Amino acid sequence: MALKTVEWKNNSVIMIDQTKLPSSLEYVTYTDYNQVADAIRTLVVRGAPAIGISGAFGLALAALQSDAKEKDQLIQDLETAQKTLLKTRPTAVNLAWGLEKIMSVAKSEKTVGQIRVSIVEVAKQMAEDDIQINMSIGKNGSKLFSKNDTIMTHCNAGALATVGYGTALGVIRATKESGKNIKVIATETRPVQQGSRLTAFELKHDGIDVSLIPDTAVGYTMANGLVNGVIVGADRILRTGHVFNKIGTYQVATMAKQHNIPFYVAAPLSTFDMKNNPEDVIIEQRKASEVTGIGDKKTAPDGINVINPAFDMTPPELIAGIITEKGVAKAPFEESIKKLFQAN
């Protein structure tokens, strides 16, 4: 059975608690938007599309929690919730996208009753659409890979990073479903280990051949002919084709270029930020303990200085293509990305 990361049921939000994986598959149920904000902050739910939809569901909870009798009061309550949800994580643009979409629905309705009904309906529809969009990304991306290819991926851009199916792992699923037998190499993705905890878990769960490597073996596997292509997800893509994704993506892309291996990015149009420039994007800095230990085990001396950025930027010249639900953008990216939006 395919994993469903986040879902709306009986006026509550149900999520897989990803901090518990791979040891146990547990679900949490939230009825308060503050709980959803905490879940995003603490990585109970993570991955750009998944936090976008969680944000939308968070606002749906806020609408149900509010005792406002007038539209203006309800909009004010929703704006308070929007601020709380938005400040949880700064890099993935999908969070702002999900929140803004729900706020515009709220503002377009006339009565508090209509606002509550519409927000819940639209948020549920966004979750359904996410799966369909990922399947389209998968179909578009599957044409780029051949039978018996081994594809490297970094972090987790799978069902667990979306509502279901995944972006980068969606392409891998669709390639396999199209009859091409492929294998996957997953990087461990220190410090939070989304590769070993989540990608390896998810692919193994779905019966896809996956080998786990330490991040330090990216060069070795590429230099020894073990990799035919790379595919990763994204947290934010600029109109110029600059891609913000999990820390280490830039190293993988640079190494792929060195070995003439195509490096692809898979993401929905909701991951594009057409307004900002590279210097405007905030890279989330996370706590030192993620680096000074693995799980509960300490692996560094007390008091050591730590630099722990959660994301990095890959420049367009390292990217062979950006796979979206509307097609594949290739260099020159500024033109091809614009065309994707015109096709929308």
Ligand code: MRU
């Ligand atoms: O810190 P995380 O686990 O939220 O980071 C996730 C990533 O970097 C993913 O690659 C990205 O969000 C794309 S998910 C389809």
